[in-house]
Structure formats: structure tokens, C-alpha cells
Amino acid sequence: MRIGIFLKQNLQRTMARLRRAFSMRRSLAAYRALSRKERIFFSGAIILIVIGIIGGIITLYLRMTYPAPAYGGTITEGVVGKPFAIHPFIPDSSPADGILEQLIFSSLLKPDSKGGLIADLVEEYEVLEGGKVYVISLKPDLKWHDGYPVTAEDILFTIQLIKNPEANHPLYNLFRDIDAKVLTPRSVTLTLPRAFSFLPQYLTFKIIPKHIWGTVPIQNFPFSEYSLKPIGSGPYVFKKIVSTKDGNPLEYLLGASPSYYLPGPYLQSFSIRFFSSIDEAMNALRKKEIDSVADVAANTTSHDAPGNFETITPVIPQSFGVFFNLEVAPLNDKVMRQAIRAALPVESFFATNPLDTTTRIDSPIWFIAPSPYPFNTEQSETLLASLGWKDTDNDGIKDKKLQKKDKIATPLELSLTVLDTPDMQTLGSRIQEEFKKVGIRIILKNVDINEFHSRLRSNSFQLLVVGELPTSGYYPDLYPFFHSTQKPPQGMNFSSYTDKQIDKTLVSLRGSMDPETRDLRYQEIAEAIRDDVPAIFLYRPVWTWLIQKSIKVPAVQFLNSGDERLSRVNEWYIFTKRIWK
Template sequence: MNENNKIKFTQLPRVLSKLEKRIVIVLIAAAITGTAWWGYDYYIKSTQKVPKKGGVYTEGFVGQPKFVNPIIAQANTVDMDITELVYSSLIKYDANNNIVLDLAESYEISEDAKEFTIRLKKNLKWHDGEPFKADDVIYTVQSIQNQSLQSSLKSNFDKTTAEKIDDDTVKFSLKEPYSPFITNLTFGILPKHIWELIEPANIPLAELNLQPIGTGPYKFKEFQKNKIGEIKTYTLELNEDYYRDKPYIEKVNLNFYQTKEELAAALEDKKIDGLAYDSETQEIVETMEWLNKYAMKLPRYNAVFINYGNNEDLEFKKVREALQKAIDKKDLTDKTFNGKVDIVNEPILENFTGYNPELKTFEYNLSESNDILHNAGWNEVDENGYRKKEGKILEFTLSVSDFEEHVNVAKYLQEKWKEIGVKINIETFSPADIQEKIRQREYDMILFGQVTGHDPDPYPFWHSSQRQEPGLNLTSMKDEDIDKLLEQARETADKDTRAEKYKDFQEKLTDNAVAIFLYSPRYLYAISDKIKGLDEGLITKPSERFSEINKWYIKTKREKNSNFER
């Protein structure tokens, strides 16, 4: 630009009219805005939002921690939750029920399903900096097997020997073939160098149960007590030596309350970011828009188990079939649970080995139920509408726990069965008393829930050898074909073969009509919408909601998007 042009340019404001000046200003502003917008748009398109380290998550609980120790924590959900965060296991499962290698680097199963060899990840550290080795695994298993500890995990390792092959390899040897044994290896591992100094009988008394040292994503920092010795807050911090993808959330606070009302109040005041909830707190939780609500699938089903050996009228298969066809499961789940459960028609649930969506089951049909009973000779009706045969009322007793959910289901069944002329007497029991009822097998029918775990192995629940204490077969069924299928399924390590055995078993079980499968409950969990990365899927126990907490995050940043095209 020469001097004359420069002078002319500087004189523009003098020669431009007011309107022309405004137009110039607008054009300049538009150019600046457009450039800025283009730059911002390019930045957004060429980058992506990703998690970054930082933030604190606080969850509320009713209860108190007592044994943050994986081999004795099983009876307390609070203990189990903290254990999941602090300790690691050989394997774990993801939200789709797939095995995830945790402390294990790999594993091998022998063809006869009697030997399970686990190779461990190398160079792992405990929270105190000591190296993790095979000795820790062996010590933990032997502690579980120690009778003086009375670990609820002991039955998983009966007839099992754990052997150290080298510092990074252990082998489990079983006396009998059991292909689902791999699912038993989800227990947390204890550090031998700390716990071996304590006599097994004294382990429940040790301070280490509240100040644990593990290899998990978070490590113990501190806890705060009130004046009467109750723990009010328990704090965990990020384990910087964690061997898998490190968590993004730096600190986890666990706050404890005495009642559900106190817990709900803390939620309303936003003193906590998340909680598990049930029918008592559901109404409050549902009103809070800042919470994301999850209904996580559980490998549990509730059913009516028919003990026909205790009532001669139930020995008639046609009577059992009529009871099956009289239940409208969708109506039951809608009215009793607002649809927040899954309808179940078989003991092996969706996403598990052997699940059969094509299984032919009993469809709701009151007319057919009435016809079946009429044709079976129950064609007299008394003044109350109940069927009779030779002067005897068609009458059964349904035993249930006094848990509100079970009582409501029992009342629904009672009403539906009255519609086909069957009289049902409901007996309610405390959890302890209903367990005694089961031990003695003193019931006509019982409404009860069963937990299958990651592998649905039906043997403990349906093999005829399990009809007496401590077995879990709650019916009177003895079927040689079913027994054989369940035995063969345990003996093969081939998943596809086992799936076919399970499917054949379920067809025969349905034909026996000894159980009325109703619903599978879900674990209800609410968490602040500031928490991202939680995968709503399958868990086998509540503590497994933390199984992939290393993927949760609060804070984000932007980084270059490798898929961006100019």
C-alpha cells in the first residue's frame, strides 16, 4: 500500500455517510463472528469429549461396615460393596456376563473339567507396595477352607485342592468334574504377608477388616466415627498402581445412615450422589430429575415350588398344570411391581448358557384351567366357589416369607387360583423360620427366590439328590432323565454341549410342571447425572455394580478426533 492509498484509507470515516459506516461495521463484525464460529465449529468437529481424571463420588447406605474382607463379608451388603472396590479377584464378569481376566493373565481347563490352571499377571502390587504372588491366592483359598472361619464361600472349594506351580501360576484340582468351577474364582484375594500373622479364629476380630489392603482400583484412606462409635463416612482414594485402566474418579466417599428415611433425606439435600433403592424409597427417587435410574438384571428368579409329596392332590400332574395356566404373569408383574421386573418362564435366564427363548411353556388360559380340573373330577362347587371331589375341597397351603413383595405376590396368586375354584391358605414366616420350613420340606407349595450366579448350573436346584437338606431342590421331583442331563452338563467343558444339555433339561422340567416360574427382580440403582460411564447390564450381586467403576467419570476434556475428515 503506497502513501496515497494509506491516506485515502484513513480518510474513509470522513467521506462515508452514517449509513455506510454502519454497514461497514456490520460487515466487519460479521466477518469476525463468522471466523470465530468457523474456528469453534472446526474445533468441535475435529476434537471429541473424553473422560479425564478428577472428581468425588459419594454414595449413601443404610447399615455399617464390619468385615471389609472378601472371605467373610458375604452376609453384609455394605461390606461386599467396599470389598468390590478395594480387592481384586482372579476373574470377574462384565455387564454382558462375559469373563474378564482380573488378576489372572490366562486360564486353562482340562478336558475332564477337573483341573483349572490360572496364570497370574506379573509385577502387580498390593496397596502397601508389596508384590502380589501365587502365595496370596493359595493362602486365601486355604483360609476359606478353614472350618474355624466359617466362610460362606467354603462350599465352593469342598473337594478342591489349590496348588502353587510357581510364583505366577496356581492350579485348582477337583475330585469330581465340574465345568462351571471357573465361576467360583470371583472371590477377592487377601495379602498373605499381612493376614498370616493372625490366627484364623481371630481374623473376624482384626482391625484390618476395617482398614483393608487389597489390589483393587481404590484403597482405604480413612473413616470417621460419631460419639457412640458408629462409622458415618468411609473414604477410599485412587490406587495409582492399579494394573488395569485406572479409574477417573479420584475419591469415593461412603456415607452411612440408620434408616431409609435418613438416607432419603440425605438424597433430597444432595449430600449423596447415589443409592440403591426399593419400593419404600422409589417414590422419592422417581421425582428427582437429576438422578439417572438404573434397573440392573440379576440372575435370580422367584417361583412357586410344588412339593407334591406333601399333598396327595398335587401329585396329579393335571392339577399342577391347571395351576400353571391360571396365572397371568404380565398382569402380576404390572400390578405388583409396576413392570420393574422381568417375566420368567424357565430357570435359566436370558444371557446365560442354555437359555431357550423357544421353550414351550404354559400360557395363561383360565378356561383351560377350569376344563382341566373339571375333567379331572373336581366338578363339584361349594357355596364359596371352591371345587370339590367326593366332598373334599381342592385346597393347598402356600408358604411365603413375610417380605412385603412376597406377601403381595402370594395374595395375587390366591385371587387368581380362586377364579378356578382352588382354595389357597397363605402362611407367612420370618426369613429364619422359612429356612427351617425348607430344611424340613414341610410345605405344599412355597414362594421362594433362587440365585443362579454367572453360570446357571441347575444341578443344586433340580437334581433329585438335592431334595433334602442341604440341597436346594424345593420340589418332590425325581426324574432320572433330568438327573442324567445335569450330571453330563457338569462333566463337559464345552459350552455348546452344556447349553444343549441345559435346554433338554428345561423341556423335561416344564413337562413335569413342578414349579411355576414367575419373575426375576432387578436391582434398582439411582446415581447423579454428573456420573458418566456406568453400564446398565447384568450383575449377580449388588456389589458388582462397581465391577467396572474404573470406567466411571465426572470430568471431561477435549482431544483430537482421529476420525475427523476435513
């Protein structure tokens, strides 16, 4: 019985094979019977059918999936200057300090590179009592790079350091009247004396670990090993310092944090290589030794980017201008300031000035352009004459007897303080030349950075070229720069500008969350500053960043500082993968 079944099954298989063979022979014979043209047509049709099937499968796959960043890849960025201390409470001595701090440390909120904010350590925050109380909750399971948990105690510790005058933190004036308390291990409350709409923009300060810095005196921060080998909670972890034989750092090597709490970081290592000049960094870029370099002078032809690099030029709302010291004569007279302003041909000045990597401005508010103050030497001379300044001895410089008893007239002579950098010296010399044309003698004072800051804090100048940089995002908080209580050394009202109405407007702006009211307040401030002339606003620098096109980064449109471009570095990637929808 079994033998019969076996024979039957094998017979069936044999007959099936014979039928297939006969069919194939018939098909082959039929194909051979075709003409050459018919064979070509038939073969082409079969190929097209196969391609169509494959194409359909690929199309279906692409429709059912989407590209997403994949882990892998490295980046090396070139930076001019060397780090001194990678610590948020130690002033940056070079761009390298700030860049490394952005990579290693985290903040409550962080800039989104478009002028807004996104959550960093914060899971959510709630605004209560009309904007006077903020309840901030942290994400769960946050960790420092050494494995310790990030808690509300670290947030409180950092804020208490900001409020400590010894720390000399730039946010001291803002936070000194804010009461911070721990609610739970993951939440804190901030209680303000009055509503402050800009507070979220200031919650971008870096958090430092209490378990490392809690027992270290502030004055000893620079001497700690952790200031060179920092422990943070950001996307990248310190790995190694590459140095010369004599100890000078050449490169910082960082690795992706395995405990990072946001998506990414996708690039598995990030290196920062240090250079003595932008030319040296650009040479390394062309040799493909580095993948990125920032703060490139766009007007220098030798800095032209290779074709495989993307050029990114976001808005940085820094306003450079000639600031008047309103507490010294004759600059405490508004008519004198208006006369000086009319003598400076700003439009044509920047058309031929070496500082051509700039955007012309007439206001400290980067998105508002009030009525321009026109260049008019005749008006300048008329205004000076109305104040009694005339060229009585025909030496080309205006003079005046300041008191009736004076026998000799005093020449109209003012000092202009600028940083001793080539660009600032060139700018100062050009201003000197223009003012001389209307009879104002300018004594140019080129000073180093330490003396410059000393003169700012002590108000020891008559005219001074400086840049103001609000750090509050797209909409600037102008209170620190123009409120009468913010004069140096406590604040940054460098001109010592005083106007009761503007004081009220600045306070109102801080409390307003209504867009229409906010825009109206900005316009009022811009027009008042234009009329009172506490400064002659000149330009906003154009900041340029070059990065390999193979490295994909989120859109970078607006930055308060160059290192802010790294705020979303966890989202940078080189490789992609496809994910099913």
C-alpha cells in the first residue's frame, strides 16, 4: 500500500515537471519564432514590467516611511582663542569658553535659534498671580554627567549664586529681588515683586551642580579642576584635553552624553580645536581639518567659503553706537548732542568704511527703524552757533568763552574712547575726521579691554563707542540699558540717560504681555531716544558661520550671541534612517 502511494506521488511530480518543460520548450520555441524587432519589443516590455514592480515597491516604501536623524558621525569646530575656564560663573575670556559651556551645561529653557524659547531641563512652567509667580517643574530622571541626579536643589543653588554680589553675575540686578524656593525635588517657585513678562527669556542661564560647587568659595572657582574638566548635564560630556608639551590646550574632545534627556545627540563626538587667528582657522577649514568655524569676517575675500560649506548669517541684535556721557558738559545739553549727530554722515560713512560687514541702524531696537536723523553739516553749524560755539581764531576748531571773565576762548574739544582693535581704531579715526569738518576736535583714546571696562563702570569718558546686546530674545528688554536706575557700575545705562516718562514706559514694557501694547511701547522708546540723542546708533554687525553641508542643523535665524547656535546641537546629524509612519 505504501509503495503504491509512493509511486503515485513520484509519478505526479514527474508529469508536472514534463508539463513545465514542455511549456518552457513551447515558450522558447515561440520566442525564437519572433522576429528581431518583436524580440526587442517583448524583452523591453518584460523589463519595464519588472522596473514598474520594483518602482511601485520603492514608492510605497517611501510613502509609508519618513527620513529621521540617525546616530553616528563626528564634528570638529575651529575656534579663535583658547579656553580659560569652562564655567558659567567665570567671565568668558574667549569664544571657546562660551562654546564649551553651551555643549556641556544645560539651562531651564533654551533659545530655539529663531528668537523664541523651547524647554530644556524644564518639563513645564506655570505663571500665576498675574505674572508675579512662576512654578517651574523639571523633567524626571535628569542626571549630571557623573551620574548624580539633577534636582530642584541645583536650580536653587545656581539662583542663589546669581544673587550673590561676589559672583558678579550679569543677571544679579534682575534676580536679587526674586524669591526662589524648592517645592519638591523636581519643582521650584520664583516669586517676583511685580509682573515681569521677560522672565522666561532670562531662564536660559546655565545650571551648575551643587554637589560639586556647593563647598567651593566663589573666588576659588577659576582654580578648580572642574573649571577645565567640567561636569554638566548637557548633550556632550568632557572626555579629554589635547595639549602641547608645555601644556597649552590644542583641542577639547567631547562625547555624546548617554544620559541626555532630549532626542539625540546624534553626532557621537564633538571636538573644539583652537586657533590663534581666523586666517589660521580658515586654512584648516579649506584643508578639511575642521568642519565648522564661526564669526568669520564676510568682507574678507580670503575668507570665502569652499563650495561644500554652508554660509549662515543669523540676526544678532547687537547695537553699536557712539554713546554720550550725559553727566558731563557740554554733552549734557541736548542741542549739543543734536549738533554732533547732524555732523556724522552715517549713510555714506558706512558705504566706504572698512567695517562693511554691518547693517545700518538708527535705533537700539533691531526691528524698528525710526525716522532717520539726517546728515546736515549746515544744521550742525547752526546749532553749534546757537550755543555760542564759533571759530573766532580761524584755526578750523570752534571755540567759546565759557564764562564772561574768561580772556581766552576754550576750543570745542571732546575725547572719544574706543577699543584698541584695528576695526575700532579705524572707526574712531573716521569719526574724528568727520567731526573736524564742523569744527569739533576729537581726542582719540585707544584703550585695552580692561581699561575700556573700567571706564564704562566708572563713567570716565565723554564719547565712547560700544555695542549693547540685549539677551532677552527677539523682543529686547531695554530696561538695563536705558532706565535711570541702571547707570554704571550697577547697570548698563552707559549714557546715564534719565527720562521719567521713558522710565515708566520701560517698566510698563516689562509688565506687558499684550503684543499691541508691547509694540506701541517699543515705538515710543525708539522715538524718544532718537529725539534725546543719548547715543548715535551706527550699525549692527553681520555675524557669519560656516559649516559642512553634510552636517544638518536646525534653522538658525536669530541669536543673542554666537554660541547660542549650539543650543539645539543635540538635533544636529549627518546620517539618516527611514521610520515607518
